[in-house]
Amino acid sequence: EPEVTQTPSHQVTQMGQEVILRCVPISNHLYFYWYRQILGQKVEFLVSFYNNEISEKSEIFDDQFSVERPDGSNFTLKIRSTKLEDSAMYFCASSEPGGGGETQYFGPGTRLLVL
Amino acid sequence: QKEVEQNSGPLSVPEGAIASLNCTYSDRGSQSFFWYRQYSGKSPELIMFIYSNGDKEDGRFTAQLNKASQYVSLLIRDSQPSDSATYLCAAEMNRDDKIIFGKGTRLHILP
Numbered sequence A: 001e002p003e004v005t006q007t008p009s010h011q012v013t014q015m016g017q018e019v020i021l022r023c024v025p026i027s028n029h030l031y032f033y034w035y036r037q038i039l040g041q042k043v044e045f046l047v048s049f050y051n052n053e054i055s056e057k058s059e060i061f062d063d064q065f066s067v068e069r070p071d072g073s074n075f076t077l078k079i080r081s082t083k084l085e086d087s088a089m090y091f092c093a094s095s096e097p098g099g100g101g102e103t104q105y106f107g108p109g110t111r112l113l114v115l
Numbered sequence B: 001q002k003e004v005e006q007n008s009g010p011l012s013v014p015e016g017a018i019a020s021l022n023c024t025y026s027d028r029g030s031q032s033f034f035w036y037r038q039y040s041g042k043s044p045e046l047i048m049f050i051y052s053n054g055d056k057e058d059g060r061f062t063a064q065l066n067k068a069s070q071y072v073s074l075l076i077r078d079s080q081p082s083d084s085a086t087y088l089c090a091a092e093m094n095r096d097d098k099i100i101f102g103k104g105t106r107l108h109i110l111p
Helices: none
Strands: A005-007 A010-013 A019-024 A031-037 A043-050 A053-057 A065-068 A075-079 A088-095 A110-114 B011-014 B019-025 B032-038 B045-050 B054-058 B061-066 B071-076 B085-092 B099-101 B105-110
Touching: A005 A088, A010 A019, A019 A031, A019 A088, A019 A110, A043 A065, A043 A075, A043 B099, A075 A088, B011 B019, B019 B032, B019 B085, B019 B105, B032 B061, B032 B071, B045 B054, B045 B061, B045 B071, B071 B085
Parallel strands: A010 A110, B011 B105
Antiparallel strands: A005 A019, A019 A075, A031 A043, A031 A088, A043 A053, A065 A075, A088 A110, B019 B071, B032 B045, B032 B085, B054 B061, B061 B071, B085 B099, B085 B105
């Protein structure tokens, strides 16, 4: 069964450093999402991406964040200057066109720890 | 602000009994509703989705939607210890839209 993959599974970084979280969505999917979950809190939407541009972004997704689809398979989330409060689990998701949330598949996540 | 509200629990249910999980949502325009299961440290896993008022059954799971009351529920029949997890209720306004999650209800099935 196709699945969304994410690398790395864990990332530890110093405050102020840049991090890039990588995702490989399911191959025929066209909608891509990043969510995050701070420990003990709810899953929060960050950004959605379609047709090589951002469809929607949340208040959390400020100028420190950016997304990119550098090639036909990868979808990345970059945090330019990490803060302590960026420590969270980051989930990538993808969905097929017109599929809706029932086809939004989540990757296993990247646990980011900012020291 | 669109919100999805859930009781955080924990909800303890004896093995073999019915577990009932509830959720309310604030945005009357929400169209689709989802129940995800999340084990500790893992990603959300979709269990059920529902669009229409009424009940939808899938195996041991039944989702119920009441749009007038803005209320969604999930029933788990014949609860098993492996059902112990956090259950996330979520809503979506339109297809391909973001999903708004509740904080989740921790369910503990007592052997």
